[in-house]
Each structure stands twice: as C-alpha cells, then as structure tokens.
Amino acid sequence: MDPVVDLVLRRHGFTSLNPVQSAAAEYVLSGKNVVVSSPTASGKTVVAEMAVLRALKQGKKAVYTCPLRALASEHYAEFKRLYPEYRTALSVGDFDSADAWAKDYDVIFTTYEKLDSILRHGAPWLSDVGVVVVDEVHEIDSERGPTIEVILTRFLLRGSVQIVALSATIPNAHELAQWLRAELVVSEWRPVKLREGVLHRKTVLFSDGSVAEIKGSSDDDLVAFVEDTLERNKQLLVFTMTRKNAESVARRLRPVVSRYVRSRSALRRVSEKILRALESPTSQCRELASCVADGVAFHHAGLVSRQRELVEDAFRKGEILVVVATPTLAAGVNLPAFRVLVHSVKRYGGYGYEAIPVREYKQMAGRAGRPRYDDHGEAVILARDEGQVQELFEHYVMGEPENVYSRLGTETALRFHTLALTATAPSVSQDLLQRFFSNTFYAVQYGDVDTVLQRVEGVVAWLEENGFVKVDSKVVATDLGKRTAQLYIDPFTAKSFVDYIKKPRFGEIAFLYTLVDTVELRPYPSVSRGEEPQLWQLAEEFRDEIPVDFHSWEFDDYLFLNKWKLTLILHAWVNEVHEDDILKQYDVSPGILRAYVTNAEWLAYALGELSKLLEEKRVWRYADIMAKRIHFGVKEELLDLVQLKGVGRVRARKLYNAGVRNLHDLKGADPALLAEVVGPKVAKELLRQVGRRITGSEEERMRSAALRDQTTLDMFTE
Ligand SMILES: Nc1ncnc2c1ncn2[C@@H]1O[C@H](COP(=O)(O)OP(=O)(O)OP(=O)(O)O)[C@@H](O)[C@H]1O
Ligand SMILES: [Mg+2]
Structure with missing residues (x-):
C-alpha cells in the first residue's frame, strides 16, 4: 500500500478508502491534476489530503482554498489535529499582505480571495508550492467564480504545480477537467443512501415511487414533519431562502420542538453563551438564545460567527434538535442531519421571485443522512399546493443539476483581474494576455478568445485613461495601478x-x-x-x-x-x-x-x-x-481607550464618561472608581495592561465598590 494512503487511513481510523477515494488515489499520488465530481459527504476531503501529503513528503508546500472562512478554518483545524507533525497555517485575514510568515509553514488554508491577493503580492514562498487544492470548484459559476478561474489559470501557467479541484455533482465536470488538463473522477456513490421526495398533506412522494405517511399530530405539514422526525429521535435541518424566514420558522417551531427537549441544562448553557457573544446582546441575540433554550435555532449570515459556531456545535452534539438555516449552510460547514426539509425553492432576485438552481437544491438535500449514525437520509421539499407536487418532483427531485459556466467575460471581472495581471508582471505583452486568456475556463467553454481579448482591450484603454497603466508596445502598471491591485479593490x-x-x-x-x-x-x-x-x-x-x-x-x-x-x-x-x-x-x-x-x-x-x-x-x-x-x-475621542484588550465601544464610553479618557488617565485612576464602572475583574485586568500594581487595600476597596454598585443595581431591578 502507498505510504500516503496508509497514513491517511491510520490517522482517520478508516478501514479502507471509499470508492471515490480509491478512484482518485492513483492519479493524485502520481502527481496528476485531478477533478473530482461527487455528491455531498462522499469523502472528497481525503482525496485532497492525499495530494497534500504527497507534496509535503516531497518537501513542497500545499495550499488549500475554500469559498468561506468558516470552511477554511474547519479544514485547517481538522488537518492540524490529524497531522500535527506538519506546520499548518490559516490565512484568511488582511488582503494587503503577502503573508511572508507563511514561508515557515507547510500547509496554508485560505479563501479564494485571500489566495488571489497573495498571488498579487507575489509572495516568494509561492515558488515552493507543490499542490493547490480548490474546494467547491463548482462555485466557478458564481459571483466569485472569476477569482477561482484566475487563480487556477495562474497555477496552470506555472506548470509545475499539481491542481486538485473538488466539485459537487455537475454534468459538465469534463469541461473543468479539460481546462485543467486533469484526470476526471466522477462518482454517484454516497456513504449514506439518500431518499428525496416532496411533502404535501402529510404524505411524502419519494423518488423511488414509494409514498410515506407523516405521523405528526398537526395539520400543518411543516409542524407535522418536525414532530414525526423528533418522535423518531432524529434531528432535522430546515432550509429557508431568507434570513427573515429562517427566524420566523424557528420561532414557529419553538413550542413544538420544546416538547422533545431532553437536556434543558445543556441548552441553557449554549443559550447563555450566545447572549454573551456580543458586548451587549441585541434583540436578535435574545431571540436566538430563547429559541435555543427550546431546542431550535436559526442560522444565517446575520449571526456573528461565534454564534454560528455555537449553534453548529450544539447541533452536532444532539442538544439542538432542529436548525433552520439559509442555503449558505449547505455550501459551508459539514453539518449533517437525518432529515432535511427544503421549505421553499423560490428566492427574490433581480426579476422578482425566481426558482433556485437544481444544483443548489441538491447541495441542501445532500446534507441529509449522517455517516456512522444513519443507514439512510431523507430530504423533502415542502409543496404549497397539490399542483406543485408534480412540478417540484420532476424539476428538483428527479432533476439533473445544471452545467457550470465561466463568468470571466463580464467587464467588472475583466477590469479587476486584468489590472492584477499587469500589476504582478514587470510588463505584459499582447502575447501574454492572449496566452493567459487562452488558458482560462472561459476559452475552453466558448472556444473564442477574441471576444474576450477585445473586451480586455477596452478595459486596458480605460485603465490607461485613468492612470492605472501605461501602454506602448507593452502594458505596464503604474504605481497607482500596482497599489490598487494589491489593495484588492475594483x-x-x-x-x-x-x-x-x-x-x-x-x-x-x-x-x-x-x-x-x-x-x-x-x-x-x-x-x-x-x-x-x-x-x-x-x-x-x-x-x-x-x-x-x-x-x-x-x-x-x-x-x-x-x-x-x-x-x-x-x-x-x-x-x-x-x-x-x-x-x-x-x-x-x-x-x-x-x-x-x-x-x-x-x-x-x-x-x-x-x-x-x-x-x-x-x-x-x-x-x-x-x-x-x-x-x-466609536467617536475619535475613544480611540485611545479601545486599544485596550477587553474594551469595546460600550465600556470605553463608560470609562470616558467617568473621567478616564485615555491610557494616561487610566494609569492614575482610582481603582475603586474603575471597579464601579466596569466591575472589579475587568478593572484589575485594565490596570494590569497599563502596568499598574494594585495594593491590598486598593483591592479591598475595589471589591466593596463593585458590591455597592451591585446593590444599587439590585435595588433597581427588584
Ligand atoms: N474512507 C472513509 N471511510 C469512512 N468514512 C469516511 C471515509 N472518507 C471520508 N469519510 C467521512 O465521510 C464524511 C464526509 O467527508 P467529506 O467532508 O470529505 O465529504 P465531501 O465529499 O467533501 O462533501 P461536501 O461536498 O459536502 O464537501 C466525513 O465525516 C469523513 O470523515
Ligand atoms: Mg468537502
């Protein structure tokens, strides 16, 4: 057995590679470029891991890119845990940096945009990279697609870098493979069987032709489905299209889910942590906290990331029973449930309500079925009326996901990335532009680079007119052009x-x-x-x-x-x-x-x-x-105070109003007064930060000042 395969299996504790992995292993381990297109939860991460480990063993670096910070950090943490002998880094922050520190690391996890910005800064350590992994490469057909396309084209032109691209199931994965000169691994295999269907009037019509009755007591399909799932001791993910709907559905489910909660104390702990995630909880935080106390949570981009993590963890532990989420969750972290309910397949877009792509539905449905816990998973779409049942069934349940298409041809994308190209080379000739764009996914799909090159010409003229580049026989970026590209702005x-x-x-x-x-x-x-x-x-x-x-x-x-x-x-x-x-x-x-x-x-x-x-x-x-x-x-006057750790806009204002207006004031402040304003614990910590020792008697006074404060508060609340 190949030592890399052996290592992967041992560290994960798996007995063997699964079908997708063994199909890809041979290519990956011989250094070929690979495109994997397979369903959700089919184990694509391990394919990438094998490529990464191979590069590391050859003394090269590996870069692993993901669409979301949350996803990058999940993969980062997992890799670090499994392979502690390698130096693993997470690079998702500051766009205006080459992350020179990364030269001391073996594996670097990033988002697409961060990797693009690193490429723009021309980080020297890039020449040590042996493999680049692009996770969720089907995102090429999204607003961020051009970034993925440009990153991969750059690596493609470098030649010596292995490319591993992981995709959800898409029909034209062969085009991606053709573009990346890669071996294609396509698989329909899933570790847990998935049954998909449409729910209406407490009946689910499944893709295999079977019909199942939902046993819940309510006449409302949504509620009955929740009851039926929780009766079986299983968990449920509900997908809604908007944040507002996620919240209102969660609110509606509260009394239902609450009846099935077993461990209130665990939920109360999570609920409290959610409240404490912000310096002062907002009404959304309170709403989420009270839902969570009843075993149901909403999950969307409107939560701060700490709260999303808390919800995900509690769901994984089985404490939260139902999560109502927007589709970002489906494209993001690994959060399976026995059942998925797709609450709606229409979203408000530029032209009124639009049906979501089949690809997006399949991503959501694919979250159903937890490996190791369930022998199958179930995903159902909620139909609003009888007429919809057949339509949803044919279009989504039986439907094929759409092809993905390059989006590099838009003027915005071309302007943004053409400037970056000129800014990272000393000069760019017409030939080079031609070579670059001939190597894009766009060129593979449309076969016609001339249209794009014409558009690029227009873009270059605009860039010249506005001082970003100079053009004679070649295009040369000005200082303004270079700086703009590095700052990662349009x-x-x-x-x-x-x-x-x-x-x-x-x-x-x-x-x-x-x-x-x-x-x-x-x-x-x-x-x-x-x-x-x-x-x-x-x-x-x-x-x-x-x-x-x-x-x-x-x-x-x-x-x-x-x-x-x-x-x-x-x-x-x-x-x-x-x-x-x-x-x-x-x-x-x-x-x-x-x-x-x-x-x-x-x-x-x-x-x-x-x-x-x-x-x-x-x-x-x-x-x-x-x-x-x-x-x-904050206002300008607080800028000194907010430098302190543990002091945000609220505390800084309290301190300022109490006469502590800057670090100098803080050094000379009366500890008892500080304790009264921010509590003794924080007060002590702040004094420590400005290097001030506290005497025994001061400590005593701080405690009684804080107590005094407490009693006045209590008097108010009673
Ligand atoms: N060979 C294996 N044997 C047993 N379990 C495995 C094996 N390979 C992967 N798994 C498990 O399968 C689960 C899903 O894997 P992974 O997250 O890599 O899927 P994926 O294909 O990347 O899905 P997605 O499209 O959702 O990103 C993980 O929990 C992983 O531990
Ligand atoms: Mg994955």
Whole structure:
C-alpha cells in the first residue's frame, strides 16, 4: 500500500478508502491534476489530503482554498489535529499582505480571495508550492467564480504545480477537467443512501415511487414533519431562502420542538453563551438564545460567527434538535442531519421571485443522512399546493443539476483581474494576455478568445485613461495601478477614491458616502416604502454634505436611497449609537452590520493607502482615523481607550464618561472608581495592561465598590 494512503487511513481510523477515494488515489499520488465530481459527504476531503501529503513528503508546500472562512478554518483545524507533525497555517485575514510568515509553514488554508491577493503580492514562498487544492470548484459559476478561474489559470501557467479541484455533482465536470488538463473522477456513490421526495398533506412522494405517511399530530405539514422526525429521535435541518424566514420558522417551531427537549441544562448553557457573544446582546441575540433554550435555532449570515459556531456545535452534539438555516449552510460547514426539509425553492432576485438552481437544491438535500449514525437520509421539499407536487418532483427531485459556466467575460471581472495581471508582471505583452486568456475556463467553454481579448482591450484603454497603466508596445502598471491591485479593490473604486483624494471633504457624511458608493459595499440594505420619507428628509438635511449631484441625469433615486441608508448606518455606528438601536431602526442583523463594517474599514484603509501614495497627508491622516473609528464603532475621542484588550465601544464610553479618557488617565485612576464602572475583574485586568500594581487595600476597596454598585443595581431591578 502507498505510504500516503496508509497514513491517511491510520490517522482517520478508516478501514479502507471509499470508492471515490480509491478512484482518485492513483492519479493524485502520481502527481496528476485531478477533478473530482461527487455528491455531498462522499469523502472528497481525503482525496485532497492525499495530494497534500504527497507534496509535503516531497518537501513542497500545499495550499488549500475554500469559498468561506468558516470552511477554511474547519479544514485547517481538522488537518492540524490529524497531522500535527506538519506546520499548518490559516490565512484568511488582511488582503494587503503577502503573508511572508507563511514561508515557515507547510500547509496554508485560505479563501479564494485571500489566495488571489497573495498571488498579487507575489509572495516568494509561492515558488515552493507543490499542490493547490480548490474546494467547491463548482462555485466557478458564481459571483466569485472569476477569482477561482484566475487563480487556477495562474497555477496552470506555472506548470509545475499539481491542481486538485473538488466539485459537487455537475454534468459538465469534463469541461473543468479539460481546462485543467486533469484526470476526471466522477462518482454517484454516497456513504449514506439518500431518499428525496416532496411533502404535501402529510404524505411524502419519494423518488423511488414509494409514498410515506407523516405521523405528526398537526395539520400543518411543516409542524407535522418536525414532530414525526423528533418522535423518531432524529434531528432535522430546515432550509429557508431568507434570513427573515429562517427566524420566523424557528420561532414557529419553538413550542413544538420544546416538547422533545431532553437536556434543558445543556441548552441553557449554549443559550447563555450566545447572549454573551456580543458586548451587549441585541434583540436578535435574545431571540436566538430563547429559541435555543427550546431546542431550535436559526442560522444565517446575520449571526456573528461565534454564534454560528455555537449553534453548529450544539447541533452536532444532539442538544439542538432542529436548525433552520439559509442555503449558505449547505455550501459551508459539514453539518449533517437525518432529515432535511427544503421549505421553499423560490428566492427574490433581480426579476422578482425566481426558482433556485437544481444544483443548489441538491447541495441542501445532500446534507441529509449522517455517516456512522444513519443507514439512510431523507430530504423533502415542502409543496404549497397539490399542483406543485408534480412540478417540484420532476424539476428538483428527479432533476439533473445544471452545467457550470465561466463568468470571466463580464467587464467588472475583466477590469479587476486584468489590472492584477499587469500589476504582478514587470510588463505584459499582447502575447501574454492572449496566452493567459487562452488558458482560462472561459476559452475552453466558448472556444473564442477574441471576444474576450477585445473586451480586455477596452478595459486596458480605460485603465490607461485613468492612470492605472501605461501602454506602448507593452502594458505596464503604474504605481497607482500596482497599489490598487494589491489593495484588492475594483479599479472603479480606486478611481473614485483618487477623485476624492484630489478634492477631499473632511465631513463624516462625505467620507462615508464615498466608501459606500463602491461595488465592494454591495449588496446594499433594502429600503422599505415606510422608510423612504424619513430617508429623504435626512437627505435634505445633509444635502450639502452628500457628495452627489442630485440634478444629474445619471441620478438614480432608488439606488441613492440604498446608499444613503447604508451611509446613515455607518454614521450611526461611528457615532456610538447603541448597536441594537441601529439594527432596529434600519432593520439589519448583527452579522450583516459586521460585514458592512469590515468592508467599510477595509475601504477606508485602502483610501488612506492611496492618499499616502499620492502624498496627500491630510487625507491619509483623516482616512486612518476613520478606519479606526469604523473598526471600533466609536467617536475619535475613544480611540485611545479601545486599544485596550477587553474594551469595546460600550465600556470605553463608560470609562470616558467617568473621567478616564485615555491610557494616561487610566494609569492614575482610582481603582475603586474603575471597579464601579466596569466591575472589579475587568478593572484589575485594565490596570494590569497599563502596568499598574494594585495594593491590598486598593483591592479591598475595589471589591466593596463593585458590591455597592451591585446593590444599587439590585435595588433597581427588584
Ligand atoms: N474512507 C472513509 N471511510 C469512512 N468514512 C469516511 C471515509 N472518507 C471520508 N469519510 C467521512 O465521510 C464524511 C464526509 O467527508 P467529506 O467532508 O470529505 O465529504 P465531501 O465529499 O467533501 O462533501 P461536501 O461536498 O459536502 O464537501 C466525513 O465525516 C469523513 O470523515
Ligand atoms: Mg468537502
């Protein structure tokens, strides 16, 4: 047996490779490029592991890329646990870095975008890479697809790097294989059999033609299905298309699931941790916590990642019985259940309600059936009426997933990636552009590189006009072009930042609006009819500060309101409006607010970096302060205090109002006062951070001050 196979089996404790793995092993272990297309939970990770271990044994490095941070960190943790003899790293953060430290590691787990940015920085350690794994490569047909395509094309052109691409079941996997000059491994094999069906009137019509009665007591199909599952001592995943629906379904299921809870104390512990995930819990946190106490949770991008992890863990341990999630969960972490219920297959898109792709449905359905626990899994779609049953059955249950298509041909993608290409080479000739684009998936699928090259020509002209590249016989990136590519922002965004830097306006509104008015902060929060009047009123009030020409023929009312709303959200955030009030007033959830904040901070940083390049010191300084304010959600006066560990926007404000306005004040502060403001534990920790010793008598006073504080609080609550 090959030593790599032997190692993999031993470390996992598996008795043998499964069919997908043995089919791929031979290719992988001889260093060939491989595309694996097989169902959910068929064991593709092990295929990648074999390739990684082979490279490591040859003294090379391995890079493993995933669509989501959560997924990257799950694979990272698992690899590190299984193979502690190798140096394993997780690189998902800062886009403006070559991660030079990674040279000391053997395996690097990243997201697609992070790997792309590492390639743009031209990290020297890349030449030691022997294998690159791309997980969930079917994502090539998504908004992020062009990034995957460019990464893989770059490695393809390097030649000496083995490529292992893992895909869900797709009919045109052979095209991916053709592109990557790879061996194709296709398999329908699943470790746990899957039965798919459609549920209506407490009857499930299964794909094998059988019909099953649902035994739940309720007349409501959803509720009855939940009862039936929990009666059998099994767990259930429900998929809804929107975050709102996930929450409302979870709320609706609370009383039902609650009847089946066995260990309340375990749930209470999880529930408390969920509440403590934020410095001060929001109403969404409280809602989630109380659902969890009853054994059901919702799970979507609106939760902060710590809360998502808590929900996933508790579900894996069997404490939470039902999770109601949006489809991101299906594309993400490994969270199987005996049953999956797909609550709806319609999603609101650009053209009203649209049916989701079969591929997406199959991803969700594939979560049913836990290896080692169940001998089969069941996935059902909920039909709203009799007429839907046949339709859903034929289209989804019996349906084939769609082909995947390259999305590299769009102008946005070409602009973004063409600049990056020119920025990472000393110069780029027409030949090189031709060679690059002839090696893309796009070229394989459309067979016609000329159209793309024509579009690239247009893009290059635009880049030249706006100072990102110089063109004579070759295309050469300017310093602005190079910096833009490294900062990982769209050239359009960089152009609008350069305009701002040349004519800066130092008000918060003008600055924040400039950040918001970019592709990076999309999709914008939606604006309801009811909100419109107030948003317009505020726009009128701030009219002179908003960098928009309201009379321009290009002015778009609706888009403006979306941007304006996001500007106001960020404005409230940097002015310390209580998080829960922001969320309520603007109807956004904590996870979404976090995502906006993270991206806005990144853009503020990028704007600052471009000002540095253009030697506009004042703008640079202002952008630097704004980036920090966005990071912490505070006014400028708190920036000193929030540097302290354990001090966020809420505590910093309390300290400031109590007269402790900076680190210097903190050093000289009365410990008893501090204890009163933030509690004795935190107070002690803060004093430690500024290097202050506490005497025995001070300690005594701190304790009684905190007690005093406690009694006054108790008096209030009683
Ligand atoms: N040879 C094997 N014997 C027993 N169990 C295995 C074997 N290979 C993998 N498994 C188990 O199967 C489960 C699913 O594997 P994995 O996560 O790699 O699936 P996947 O194909 O990547 O699915 P997805 O498309 O959902 O990402 C894991 O729990 C893994 O431990
Ligand atoms: Mg996988």
